[in-house]
Amino acid sequence: MAKTDITPEVEAQVQEAPKAAPAAKTIDSKIPEGPLAEKWTNYKSHQKLVNPANKRRLDIIVVGTGLAGGSAAASLGEMGFNVLNFCIQDSPRRAHSIAAQGGINAAKNYQNDGDSVYRLFYDTIKGGDYRAREANVHRLAEVSNSIIDQCVAQGVPFAREYGGLLDNRSFGGAQVSRTFYAKGQTGQQLLLGAYSALSRQVKKGTVKLFPRHEMLDLVVIDGRARGIIARNLVTGKIERYAAHAVVIATGGYGNTFFLSTNAMGSNGSAALQCYKKGAYFANPAFAQIHPTCIPVHGEFQSKLTLMSESLRNDGRIWVPKKKEDAEAIRAGKLKPTDIAENDRDYYLERRYPAFGNLVPRDVASRAAKERCDAGFGVGTTGLAVYLDFSSAIDRLGEDVVRARYGNLFQMYEKIVDDNPYKTPMMIYPAIHYTMGGIWVDYELSTSIPGLFAIGEANFSDHGANRLGASALMQGLADGYFVLPYTIQNYLSDQITVPRFSTDLPEFVQAEKDVNARIAKLMAVKGNRSVDSIHKELGLIMWNFVGMGRTKEGLETALEKIKEVKKEFWSNVRIPGEADTLNVELEKALRLADFIEIGRLMALDALNRNESCGGHFREEYQTEEGEALRQDDKYMYVSCWEYQGEDKEPVMYKEELKYEAIKVQQRNYKQ
């Protein structure tokens, strides 16, 4: 890998005092003054704006076309900015937001069940185990209603009641029905809505699309983000793009685990390149493990398929009460339908009577792991639990269940070759989403001026655990209703800055670095495919940085990741040439970054000596096996700063203050 340029002064400092505590950088999250509920209104009233004539003189690069990137690019284009929008897929419509199934939350209270902006805010903070920033989450809850209005106006066909009004359902971690949905394809419909708005701007000429382009580096000039280096995935050409501001909307890094519910192309490279250019990476250890995925079944497996959380509205999760029944099922001697009602352990209903099957994802995932580790798991591997619809079918009839979940049942049957109307589904937790990401302040600005991060790519709103149907909400909130405002506060003093030439030395150097990195990879000419090494990394991550983490395990992970890194850089094989379409090279570039991210995740998990949300350190649990936080020590966002190749990153703390909410242990029992 091309060595990052380090000035002699910096190098001297590092050599002199490598372990010394860094000068305590203050992390300024720029939370506006005033009462929580008025912060966003106040901010908008007083922020600086850019007038229409000046907007068209300003260029904004948006990397990613999912819910966050697509909606941001469209909205910025509508406002009159000149937008360059990049994606790695062949069309912006294929971003992985499209795969979100269940729904999107909003505090509309259309069901008259006591919902409110405060309650959505409260549920999100609590669901995130008190590790999210209050002001951001309240703003998220505030704008949630506008999202639904916007999407309906675009022609998103949300599910409706017979009276013609919008229907809702429930998701985990909430006692109200606030989730709007479009069959089991809500992400698809919302993304196509954003894509249609984006397409309209492309026609108007305000947005220019760059499909099949992958960002490989960020260009920083005089401390500000001024452009990107991208690889044209069809021609293999390395290209330079300049702008007044850069927005990263490239999603999460769940594919560090190789097997995840993410799309095959989903990656953390754009985020990692920003980190290497000085943007803080926040809470990398916070990854969400989704409880209802189709279990792993073979070594050839390329990805894991999610079964929507909405299924937990009507499906009941259980394992056999008796170990001998579980053993017989694993041996193929008994079928789940042979187990009498009294011999079934509906463990979520047993442990969490108030929320039952609709506890948050981290709680449901851990409970499944606990039962399987204790020997009650089913399936041939013993790493599966049942999700059973028989009582829903008895209560509602098969037709109603089919209308609600038909496409999910069909998907399950195609993959597993088993009919879930007749026999319960088998599910097991899998990596799904990353709450951690690029650190941003209230304005969604990273620690590099002019660089913004939105959607899953940033860290901001979900704390240590994201509630179901909140990812779509956050992506669209950032893209439609937050960034288009806050970015103007930055751009208002950029109106006199002329367009940048991509011949500036910073662009030349960045392109040189990218080319050197590619040349180094191509020169390895080893014996192993990218995927085979990625699988090795994934297994380490799952075993040691997965659902249950320990100090020893994380230390082992760090050692093993180091070995994987060495193996990768000395033994990877990339056939073909770099200056043309080369899928293996694309994968190798991403894996190089996943290895770094995996390391960062393990470091962060090792640093956080507590359990919270999806981060479960086995040393820190209550007697009942629930996550045990250490609020006096760890009520902060960990912000990691890159110090150079093979140097330990430095961690700064953004202390979290809770003013509107009383911090307590999460309780889903009563």
Next chain:
Amino acid sequence: MEKTINITLKIWRQRGPKEKGAFKEYALNDISTDSSFLEMLDILNEQLINKGEEPVVFDHDCREGICGMCSLYINGHPHGPDEDVTTCQLHMRRFNDGDVITIEPWRSAGFPVIRDLMVDRGAFDKIIQAGGYVSVNTGGVPDANAIPIPKADADEAMDSASCIGCGACVAACKNGSAMLFVSAKVSQLALLPQGRVEAASRAKAMLAKMDELGFGNCTNTGACEAECPKSVSISNIARLNREYIKAKLKD
């Protein structure tokens, strides 16, 4: 129950859009019938890489049948022999030991081959850009429940909207027509009051763009509906034709 099969693949290999392509044969042994079709191709590619050969290039991403990225013309069918699935959801249990499986890219004037099995479907984006939207800006829209929409209309709009833009309809059509794709979007928006306002101009603009980009016309063979992995109905084309005629009569 899991078993393994031995198969022979005949795969279209083509270096670039202007270069001549040809079928190449590969024998593949011990493929688990529980693996997906694309996982089977992953195994082939792993073997090719280990032999120092270039892997077969094909488009894929979500691998759960929703992104529309995967394609492949398998044994003469877009997305293969199974019904209502995309290639990524097709599993090897649909094949038998000893089968010869022919894999080609989408073949259509509208979708030039990029390499091997990967094609350029950028034309679909251009058709949507011609008018596949409701002209609303962010903000300043009415409350979501301000306009009640009959459930039947909303459900029908949802069925049309389930198109994933994969292009199987074009690949299946002997005329290379994109009518099912265009009509799905026109129908979705025409069925909803929000999209009604621009229904006429939308139908005209999208059809004109489709013609301009070299897609053929519809002769009602129904192949598109039969091969569509999302069962988008051909009745959408009838609705598009109605919208188009109405628009033309107003001209």
